[in-house]
Amino acid sequence: MDDAAETTTASGAAGGDEAAAARLRAAAGQGLRRPALPTSADAGADVGFSVQETAIGRVLLADGPGGALVASAFAPDDAAVERLLRRLAQKVSPRVVEAPGRTAPVAAQLEEYLAGERRTFDVAVDLALATPFQRAVLEQLAGVGYGARTTYGALARDLGRAGASRAVGAALGANPVCVVLPCHRVVAGSGALTGYAGGLDAKRRLLALEGAG
Amino acid sequence: MSAPPFALLVEEHWRDVARLARALAGPLDGDDVAQQAWAQALAAYPPAGGLRDPRAWLLVVTSRCATDVHRARARRPVPVEEVPEAPLEGADPADGELAGADPALWAAVRALPERQRTALALRYVADADHATVASALGTTPGATRRLVSDALAALRRELAVHEAAPEGAGDAGGRDEQQEGTGRGRRS
CATH class of the missing domain: 3.30.160 (Double Stranded RNA Binding Domain)
Known part of the structure; x- marks a missing residue:
């Protein structure tokens, strides 16, 4: 390396110079503070x-x-x-x-x-992380209210794709806006709790909280 | 091939940027410069030319930011009709407090010509290669090698001056000695 060679030469020729640089490095590194970044979308934090x-x-x-x-x-x-x-x-x-x-x-x-003190979320949702199919499935969740349950098959039928319950399950599994979009209210046709991004314990807990479990 | 989330750059490089900003702008203004550098980097992210080396890009943004701050300070009109309460020349006493143990070092660094200070800080504080130093200063790697070695020599000279007569040494020395010490090492 060119740079390494130069460094060696420099320290060989004038060790005192290198020592001064090391001292600057040490002094500059004392008590470093984490920067406070702009956080608004206007300042570029999209x-x-x-x-x-x-x-x-x-x-x-x-x-x-x-x-x-x-x-x-x-x-x-x-x-x-x-x-x-x-x-x-x-x-x-x-x-x-x-x-x-x-x-x-x-x-x-x-x-x-x-904490059981709120039943609906008052927040705008942007499904930018979802594919068009996932979006279509997730939008169906608006009709499944607090404490209610539905099944993958029922959602598939509502979408006009009666045979697609597995695809519906996968779309729900990819829900980027968990809890706020209540994919936890969707269970298997047998009534069994199947997969959940946050784990089955979390799903059970959410359904129990809503009095549907 | 999309650019990584900005937050990961912050996480990985904030110490390097903070250290460089301190070396460039001193212990007092360094944090301000670092903050401004991050704001500018965010606004320009991802850079139009691509992002092969995020760290080098951040170091260049930081060094330019320090230069801008320095120039803005130099351009700021000094109100001549008002008598300043403290001498304008000489070390800022707060600098010494923030710098902890090494006020002589900071006085010596401040005395370096700006391009030398930038080259030195990028090379020795931020471990930047000469290509990065050159791109920060808008010059060639050959020229930056020269700048760095001149800066090292100058820093040693300045240090010798400031340590012979440490600023803010108070009543440790005689009155004459102390006054000489506030001469900011322009004697040699």
């Missing part, structure tokens, strides 16, 4: 996210450029958070910034809901 600990696990909330919720997704560990952030960067905008202030309203509603 997506503002936060990670919340909730009664049903760790959830990543993300507010999109238009001020609508683009993600409410289970993120049990840092790797899951990173995967979600990469998806947001790819599908919405790479200008993704941590911005708890922007997700605070929905975080508060989520907490109220999980």
